[in-house]
Amino acid sequence: xxxxxxxSRYLVKRTGEKVFLECVQDxxxxxxxxxxxxxxxxxxxxxFSYDVKMKEKGDIPEGYSVSREKKERFSLILESxxxxxTSMYLCASSLLNERDGYTFGSGTRLTxx
Amino acid sequence: AQRVTQPEKLLSxxxxxxxxxxxxxxxxxxxxxxxxxxxxxxRLQLLLxxxxxxxxxxxxADLNKGETxxxxxxxxxxxxxxxxxxxxxKRFGGGFKxxxxxxxxxxxxx
Numbered sequence: 548x549x550x551x552x553x554x555s556r557y558l559v560k561r562t563g564e565k566v567f568l569e570c571v572q573d574x575x576x577x578x579x580x581x582x583x584x585x586x587x588x589x590x591x592x593x594x595f596s597y598d599v600k601m602k603e604k605g606d607i608p609e610g611y612s613v614s615r616e617k618k619e620r621f622s623l624i625l626e627s628x629x630x631x632x633t634s635m636y637l638c639a640s641s642l643l644n645e646r647d648g649y650t651f652g653s654g655t656r657l658t659x660x
Numbered sequence: 661a662q663r664v665t666q667p668e669k670l671l672s673x674x675x676x677x678x679x680x681x682x683x684x685x686x687x688x689x690x691x692x693x694x695x696x697x698x699x700x701x702x703r704l705q706l707l708l709x710x711x712x713x714x715x716x717x718x719x720x721a722d723l724n725k726g727e728t729x730x731x732x733x734x735x736x737x738x739x740x741x742x743x744x745x746x747x748x749x750k751r752f753g754g755g756f757k758x759x760x761x762x763x764x765x766x767x768x769x770x
Contacts, residue, residue, distance in 0.1 A: 551703075582760075587669065587762055588762060589666075589746060589760045589761050589762035589763050590704075590746065590760040591760075592757065592759070595757065605757070606759075637704065639704075645750055645758060647706070647709075648694050648696070648706040648709060648748075648758075649696075649706065649758065650705075650706075651703050651704040651705065652703060653702075653703045654703065654704075
């Protein structure tokens with residue numbers, strides 16, 4: 548009963564490449580989020596979205612952009628990948644009021660070489 | 661500043677021993693707090709919410725506004741409790757956004 552699906556489990560990209568991370572949820576949630584997870588730093592919010600075509604910067608948006616053309620899909624874009632963007636990326640979704648907490652995807656481990 | 665602090669990166673206990681994972685928060689409003697857990701090779705998932713006052717897998721957490729804490733407790737740890745635990749604070753204003761602590765890795769020894 549997978550509810551938040553991230554398209555890739557592992558990715559290896561070269562420095563300077565444009566990278567797309569895709570996330571799809573089937574719970575009709577209004578909110579979608581992208582976090583990166585790094586040891587000792589926990590989860591840091593990159594971008595989030597309340598609605599289709601809406602996006603808001605999180606705590607660490609530099610070097611990233613997002614796209615939400617459909618309610619169920621939220622894409623994270625690395626315009627020009629750098630080695631310091633090597634990380635685990637987590638997508639999550641929630642109801643608009645976040646009452647029930649977040650549902651997370653299984654993550655994409657991105658390595659930039 | 662709004663902040664969630666988990667002072668322990670690693671907590672190691674013996675099976676059957678009590679366990680307490682610490683979480684302190686800094687927030688000017690009325691907080692809403694959560695605990696999330698990530699077992700090895702599994703996705704991050706919600707464990708419990710303070711507003712529900714629930715016990716999940718034997719874990720409980722009480723919000724202490726005076727000490728600004730939301731510690732996660734279990735009286736008798738089990739090996740399957742070994743996981744990464746994150747405390748999270750839901751922020752209000754400018755839309756809801758949840759911030760996470762750095763996490764505590766719990767290791768339960770046989």
